[in-house]
Amino acid sequence: MSPHTLLVTVGSTLFPSLTNEILSPPLLAKLSSLGIQRLIVQYGCADLPSDLGIEVDGAGNGTGLIRGMQVEVMRFSERFEDLVRRSEAVISHGGSGSILTTLRRRPAVPLLVVPNESLMDNHQAELADEMGEQGYLMVSRVEELEQKLPMFLSEEWTKGIKPFPEMDGTRFRGIMDEMMGFN
Amino acid sequence: MFILLLLLGVILLAFVLAFRIYALLPSGKSPTSSNRRSTDTCSIAIFLGSGGHTSEMQTLISNLDFERYTPRTYIYCHGDEISLRAVGKLESDKGTSTKSDSYNLLPLPRARKVGQSPLSTSFSALRTILPTIHHLLILPLLRDPRNPFADVLVINGPGTCAVLVLVSWIRRILALPHTRIIYVESFARVRSLSLSAKLVRPFVDRFITQWPEAGGSNKAEYRGWLV
Numbered sequence: 001m002s003p004h005t006l007l008v009t010v011g012s013t014l015f016p017s018l019t020n021e022i023l024s025p026p027l028l029a030k031l032s033s034l035g036i037q038r039l040i041v042q043y044g045c046a047d048l049p050s051d052l053g054i055e056v057d058g059a060g061n062g063t064g065l066i067r068g069m070q071v072e073v074m075r076f077s078e079r080f081e082d083l084v085r086r087s088e089a090v091i092s093h094g095g096s097g098s099i100l101t102t103l104r105r106r107p108a109v110p111l112l113v114v115p116n117e118s119l120m121d122n123h124q125a126e127l128a129d130e131m132g133e134q135g136y137l138m139v140s141r142v143e144e145l146e147q148k149l150p151m152f153l154s155e156e157w158t159k160g161i162k163p164f165p166e167m168d169g170t171r172f173r174g175i176m177d178e179m180m181g182f183n
Numbered sequence: 184m185f186i187l188l189l190l191l192g193v194i195l196l197a198f199v200l201a202f203r204i205y206a207l208l209p210s211g212k213s214p215t216s217s218n219r220r221s222t223d224t225c226s227i228a229i230f231l232g233s234g235g236h237t238s239e240m241q242t243l244i245s246n247l248d249f250e251r252y253t254p255r256t257y258i259y260c261h262g263d264e265i266s267l268r269a270v271g272k273l274e275s276d277k278g279t280s281t282k283s284d285s286y287n288l289l290p291l292p293r294a295r296k297v298g299q300s301p302l303s304t305s306f307s308a309l310r311t312i313l314p315t316i317h318h319l320l321i322l323p324l325l326r327d328p329r330n331p332f333a334d335v336l337v338i339n340g341p342g343t344c345a346v347l348v349l350v351s352w353i354r355r356i357l358a359l360p361h362t363r364i365i366y367v368e369s370f371a372r373v374r375s376l377s378l379s380a381k382l383v384r385p386f387v388d389r390f391i392t393q394w395p396e397a398g399g400s401n402k403a404e405y406r407g408w409l410v
Binding site for chain 2: 012095096097100123124126127130165167168169170171172173174175176177179180181182183
């Protein structure tokens with residue numbers, strides 16, 4: 001079954017080229033045609049497109065119906081894990097926290113990372129590329145989104161995701177105990 | 184003549200100090216501290232650096248045995264509500280096994296905001312250093328000169344953690360029992376180190392990256408993903 005609920009998140013960053021692209025008429029039409037029924041956009045420090053047609057409250061949150069999709073916009077989210085749990089696919093700016101939270105969700109959901117290329121020291125792109133090469137997620141540039149979305153939201157891709165390992169808590173505990181002389 | 188002697192003295196002192204620091208630099212072979220029995224405790228200081236640093240640190244620390252690593256001192260920057268909440272969650276998740284007096288909070292002024300210029304950074308670093316010296320050096324000395332503020336300090340950036348390293352080093356230079364320091368580079372660093380990692384690397388006892396190539400040509404200790 002292809003995903004119905006898509007979360008787009010940029011954390012606390014400013015990444016208008018991603019959020020504006022997702023909320024542009026051609027991309028909204030594309031998402032709707034690919035079976036998305038519910039779109040959640042957590043847009044961070046950016047401004048929403050002025051012609052979006054969704055009223056937002058003082059905190060910058062709002063919902064509306066666009067092309068048959070229920071579109072929910074929010075500036076920030078206190079409960080990112082809950083958002084991820086509610087979603088069946090995630091598009092992220094590639095912060096390590098959002099990558100880890102999404103990849104550890106069970107059952108697994110597809111993750112598409114769009115690194116912010118306007119950042120000067122962009123180590124987030126390195127992380128995304130490496131994780132992409134290892135098969136845990138898909139990487140896209142903003143301009144490639146329209147072209148990559150059908151693949152990303154397809155059943156084949158979702159089925160083929162390599163499961164991300166659970167955290168091995170014994171590693172850090174072992175390092176600390178060893179360092180402090182506990183055997 | 185007197186001024187010349189004084190000058191000579193200062194230069195000599197600077198040389199001795201530099202040599203002492205050089206001689207004390209951890210060799211990278213990760214020496215372990217003296218053996219502890221499994222029932223012993225170990226006091227720990229944890230720096231919560233805000234944002235992604237805090238959430239990774241929260242994950243790391245959640246793996247520790249809180250009855251062993253006690254008491255815990257959480258150091259964070261003034262006004263960082265998210266780190267404060269992280270402490271609350273860490274401590275409450277460990278549940279009934281811990282008493283409320285087994286941890287304490289130490290807020291410090293932030294040394295460097297992202298994008299701050301070098302000049303204003305050095306100014307605000309000074310504002311961080313003085314209270315840090317007060318809390319991490321002077322108060323513990325008055326309480327009991329034999330014990331440092333914590334047996335071990337865990338850091339993972341950003342900039343302010345360098346101030347903690349600096350102040351911890353004063354006891355080391357004075358040959359007093361000192362705090363051992365471990366730096367864990369972020370999971371987000373795949374092929375390069377962060378600025379704070381490069382800065383503190385020579386001065387920490389354990390320096391760990393979460394990707395094999397993150398340390399560059401100068402290989403760092405790598406034990407797989409820790410978060």
